[in-house]
Amino acid sequence: MSDAPFFVSSQAATQVFAWPEAIAALAQAYAAPPNPAATPPRTVAHDDGAWLRTLPALPSGGRYFGAKLMAMAPASAQPGVEYVIVLWDRETSRIAAFVDGHEVTALRTAATSAAALDRLAPPGPIRLGVLGSGLEATMHVRAFSAVRPIERLVVSSPTPARREAFAETAARDLGCAAEAVADGAAAVRGASVVLAAARSRGEQPILHGDWLAPEVAVVSIGSTIPAQREIGASVVAASDLIVCDTVEEVVEQTGDMLEAARAGIDFAGRTFSLHDLLAGALDERLAHAPRRLFKSVGGGLQDVVVAEVIVRRALEAGLTTPLPIGFDTKE
Known part of the structure; x- marks a missing residue:
């Protein structure tokens, strides 16, 4: 046959x-x-x-x-x-x-985020703050290293042993300085790229806008349905440019964006598709958008x-x- x-x-x-x-x-x-x-x-x-x-x-x-x-x-x-x-x-x-x-599923999610990050992050080494230490976070760090050298990585997650092991593995496999911390704000402080790859216990946001550096690219992949939360509405408010793999699904079906809408945040004029980003339609906007957010729900x-x-x-x-x-x- x-x-x-x-x-x-x-x-x-x-x-x-x-x-x-x-x-x-x-x-x-x-x-x-x-x-x-x-x-x-x-x-x-x-x-x-x-x-x-x-x-x-x-x-x-x-x-x-x-x-x-x-x-x-x-x-x-x-x-x-x-x-x-x-x-x-x-x-x-x-x-x-x-x-x-x-x-x-984990490979394609991380590879898609890396394709977006390759346009959202300036050239050169990055300082990476990671929230989460599971499979998705592991894959994303490796995908990011394929498009940007990682100068320093700081990871935070609820379980000390898992975040310590994550940092040790990243340092060994990627050759970067890596540290594990208990506090999410400490992991993000000063980072040029932030990865949010873990929904919280109790579906409370794990990333807030006042934690972010003045110039930063944020990748959020942990909230894909209305009941899930990962980033706070303040992150949406702080973002100068928001890119989504599927705009309608991200805006209408993720708990993070629904909460931002309920909070009265008008993000429609700052929200664009991954096609717009990768086709070059956002190049001029990128020059005037120091804080950039990529939010993904995945797709066929x-x-x-x-x-x-x-x-x-x-x-x-x-x-x-x-x-x-x-x-x-x-x-």
């Missing part, structure tokens, strides 16, 4: 993944003229506590298109979320691959673009698993 689909595991995906290639692919995808019909909003089906989320995309110029699906049934014996990216081949119109989306375009990069490399490395299955084709 030469046209049989194959599987790419998370282990294979991380083994072949390369930050520069993924970041460049995403920058190219977002700089292309947007086609809303090819990147529709995510959908969520839910019933009796169970839910299924779908993120479809047909990237322009790519060989593959498809969707990421994730679901959970809380009443199950082993509740948890599994992710799968299903890819169709434009050349054959057949299902080509199933990619485990767990690691890919990111999943499919990065999955294609991974699939191509996994095929070259012989790390795909052929599946002994075939699908009937409706003519």
Whole structure:
């Protein structure tokens, strides 16, 4: 079955993944003229506590298109979320691959943020303040190091052992000075780039506007639905330029922006799409915007673009698993 689909595991995906290639692919995808019909909003089906989320995309110029699906049934014996990216081949119109989306989700989120940061942060070394020490924070620090040298990193998170381990790993792997602190304000103080990658306990903001340096680029990725909070309304108020991967979803569906709107903050005239940023439409505005915010909720375009990069490399490395299955084709 030469046209049989194959599987790419998370282990294979991380083994072949390369930050520069993924970041460049995403920058190219977002700089292309947007086609809303090819990147529709995510959908969520839910019933009796169970839910299924779908993120479809047909990237322009790519060989593959498809969707990421994730679901959970809380009443199950082993509740948890599994992710799968299903890819169709434009050349054959057949299902080509199933990619485990767990690691890919963190990789594509960080690579997208790095593509944005490459335009939002001035050239040269950065001083990085990190709020959070989990998988997303880990991936983001590595992605950022692919577009900017990290001169110094200060991390804060609730668990001392985890933040200490995070700082030690960053210092070892990235060759930068790294420090762990208990206080979020101390982590952010004087930073030229701030990463907020952790929702708070109790959904209270973990980053506030008066903590920020006069010139700073902030990346926030931890609030993606109305009930979640990560950055305070004061951060939105302090930002001269706000860039979103999907403007409508960020503005209308994240708890951070909804709270800023309830606080009476008018950010509409300062809010733009990632396409605007990467296509160069904001170059003049950047010159007059010392405080810049990138806020991301993720999207199917990111999943499919990065999955294609991974699939191509996994095929070259012989790390795909052929599946002994075939699908009937409706003519």
